Amino acid sequence: MSTASPRRTAASPSLDTAAWIDAAFEMLAEGGIDAVRVDPLAKRLGVTRGSFYWHFKDREALHQAMLKEWRKRASYQIGSRIESRTSAPDERLKQTLALPNSTPRSKRAAAIELAIRLWAQRDANAAKAVQHIDRVRLKYYAQLFGEMGLAQPEARKRAFMFYATLLARAYVITDADTDVSADLAALLVDP
Amino acid sequence: MSTASPRRTAASPSLDTAAWIDAAFEMLAEGGIDAVRVDPLAKRLGVTRGSFYWHFKDREALHQAMLKEWRKRASYQIGSRIESRTSAPDERLKQTLALPNSTPRSKRAAAIELAIRLWAQRDANAAKAVQHIDRVRLKYYAQLFGEMGLAQPEARKRAFMFYATLLARAYVITDADTDVSADLAALLVDP
DNA sequence: ACGCCACCATACACAAGTGTATGTTGATAT
DNA sequence: ATATCAACATACACTTGTGTATGGTGGCGT
Numbered sequence: 197m198s199t200a201s202p203r204r205t206a207a208s209p210s211l212d213t214a215a216w217i218d219a220a221f222e223m224l225a226e227g228g229i230d231a232v233r234v235d236p237l238a239k240r241l242g243v244t245r246g247s248f249y250w251h252f253k254d255r256e257a258l259h260q261a262m263l264k265e266w267r268k269r270a271s272y273q274i275g276s277r278i279e280s281r282t283s284a285p286d287e288r289l290k291q292t293l294a295l296p297n298s299t300p301r302s303k304r305a306a307a308i309e310l311a312i313r314l315w316a317q318r319d320a321n322a323a324k325a326v327q328h329i330d331r332v333r334l335k336y337y338a339q340l341f342g343e344m345g346l347a348q349p350e351a352r353k354r355a356f357m358f359y360a361t362l363l364a365r366a367y368v369i370t371d372a373d374t375d376v377s378a379d380l381a382a383l384l385v386d387p
Numbered sequence: 388m389s390t391a392s393p394r395r396t397a398a399s400p401s402l403d404t405a406a407w408i409d410a411a412f413e414m415l416a417e418g419g420i421d422a423v424r425v426d427p428l429a430k431r432l433g434v435t436r437g438s439f440y441w442h443f444k445d446r447e448a449l450h451q452a453m454l455k456e457w458r459k460r461a462s463y464q465i466g467s468r469i470e471s472r473t474s475a476p477d478e479r480l481k482q483t484l485a486l487p488n489s490t491p492r493s494k495r496a497a498a499i500e501l502a503i504r505l506w507a508q509r510d511a512n513a514a515k516a517v518q519h520i521d522r523v524r525l526k527y528y529a530q531l532f533g534e535m536g537l538a539q540p541e542a543r544k545r546a547f548m549f550y551a552t553l554l555a556r557a558y559v560i561t562d563a564d565t566d567v568s569a570d571l572a573a574l575l576v577d578p
Numbered sequence: 579a580c581g582c583c584a585c586c587a588t589a590c591a592c593a594a595g596t597g598t599a600t601g602t603t604g605a606t607a608t
Numbered sequence: 609a610t611a612t613c614a615a616c617a618t619a620c621a622c623t624t625g626t627g628t629a630t631g632g633t634g635g636c637g638t
Contacts, residue, residue, distance in 0.1 A: 212615080226509055228419035228502075235595055247616050249597070307508045311419075313558055314505055317498045318417055327560040334561070353567045353574055360555030361548055367504055367558075368550065369518040370525070376544045383544055403585080426625055438586050440627070 213251045213261075215241065220262050225307035229259060229315040229322075263325050266312060270329045274336050285340040286385050289358065293381045297365050306366035334359055344385075358384055404442045406432065408456050411449055416498035420450060420506040420513075454516050457503060461520045465527050476531040477576050480549065484572045488556050497557035525550055535576075549575055 219240055223232045234248050234255055241247075252258045277288070296302050316323040337355035338348075346354060361380055410431055414423045425446055429436050443449045468479070487493050507514040528546035529539075537545060552575065556568045 227421055228505055230418055230421045233595065234597090243615090244617055245596080246618075250615060254597070255595095307505070310501065310505045310508070314419055314498065314501045316560065317501070323560060327562070330559050330561060349567070349570070353570055356555065356559075356567050357548060357552055357571065357574070359559065360551040363558065364547065364551030364554050367554065368521050368547075369507065369514060370521060371518070376540070376547050379540070379544055380548065383548070424625065425627090434585095435587055436626080437588075441585060445627070446625095 212247075216248065216251055216258065217261055217265050220258055221265075221308055222304075224262065224311045225304050228311045229319075232259065232262070234258075260321065263312075263321055266308070267325045267328065271332060274332050278336065285343040289337070289340055289385045290381045292362070293384070302366075310367060330359075354384070403438075404452075407439065407442055407449065408452055411453050412456075412499055413495075415453065415502045416495050419502045420510075423450065423453070425449075451512065454503075454512055457499070458516050458519065462523060465523050469527065476534040480528070480531055480576045481572045483553070484549075484568075484575070488568075493557075501558060521550075545575070 216237065219237055220232050222240070223237060232255075234245055238245050238248055248258075252261065282288075283291070297306070312322055313326055316326045334352075334355050337358050338351045341351035341354045341358075342348065344351075361384065407428065410428050411423050413431070414428060423446075425436050425439050429439055432438075439449075443452065473479075474482070488497070503513055504517055507517045525543075525546050528549050529542045532542035532545045532549075533539065535542075552568070552571055561568075
């Protein structure tokens with residue numbers, strides 16, 4: 197039957213560790229950090245706990261690895277946008293607002309971030325990560341508004357509202373009737 | 388010593404059920420809905436599980452009771468503001484923005500709501516409750532903006548941004564440097 | 579004075595999860 | 609071909625949590 201399980205397929209430096217983390221993010225999105233448990237994870241991956249404790253010291257190690265991974269992903273997302281200076285700042289802001297927020301992919305990402313923010317209420321490391329990412333994003337948006345001609349304090353305020361709108365679009369449950377997020381670009385970007 | 392434990396102090400129609408729910412909200416704020424467990428709750432209240440299963444059928448019953456209670460509280464909060472038509476709409480909006488968001492009390496409330504929003508990702512009842520509260524709040528804010536002279540669609544957008552800013556103020560971790568929420572009133576309410 | 583009943587404790591069976599120690603396998607290098 | 613080691617399985621002891629069944633106790637009405 198096919199190639200069975202690729203236990204040692206030449207090119208696997210530590211690819212399975214990533215698989216654990218990916219599955220862990222799945223559980224995080226569904227039930228919060230407390231739902232990221234070793235046994236259910238192993239069952240989902242079709243292996244036993246024996247595997248887990250080879251890749252990670254304990255459950256806490258996985259949690260910290262997840263935090264590090266989330267930090268990396270969120271940072272990269274902003275970083276790549278800073279790199280690609282293709283369009284004008286207002287266009288880029290509009291593009292950000294136009295990003296899909298109803299796809300399974302984006303909904304999952306929102307749930308993950310929501311879970312991490314809740315986690316940050318008790319875990320200092322999680323709080324640090326969230327604070328860091330918030331700072332990076334706000335700085336990026338403020339810079340774009342600055343490039344549009346706004347002064348520093350004004351750009352900061354506008355960036356905060358912009359960011360707030362993005363988050364609310366993901367966290368607030370609206371029916372199609374109340375969903376006005378599509379029209380917000382004009383109000384925020386074009387004043 | 389004093390009155391010991393008020394097991395049957397005349398006026399207690401079901402006051403202990405409320406105590407269970409209050410403690411449950413504490414745990415909800417700290418660890419999400421999965422952390423709302425019977426044993427830890429009983430230990431926190433200084434009783435055994437025997438008490439719990441007298442007040443509630445099972446763990447799920449407590450969760451639903453919490454949802455009902457949160458719905459009631461959040462609805463009442465808005466309802467009482469609608470009642471007290473003391474000041475002008477713009478003043479009331481500014482007052483809402485001026486509400487404290489760094490006190491332990493408000494931080495706890497934010498954590499509770501964050502936990503419920505995460506919970507709403509998998510539980511249909513929680514999703515219904517969140518959707519209901521979001522709708523009530525947005526409607527209230529839109530009405531205020533409407534009273535300020537804005538047309539319906541414009542008032543709706545402004546209400547969404549206003550609500551988004553409120554939420555972000557609670558969920559986004561900012562350092563004092565980036566905290567511009569205090570100056571947002573002018574930008575949102577006074578255009 | 580006494581029984582009723584709200585309220586809680588105790589005890590039990592069971593399930594699920596954690597961590598550790600150790601066995602097993604299959605690919606790779608030499 | 610065989611030793612080696614990454615990657616996983618198995619078995620065990622332990623902890624925590626759930627639900628139930630049943631026993632105890634102190635106010636309260638009559």
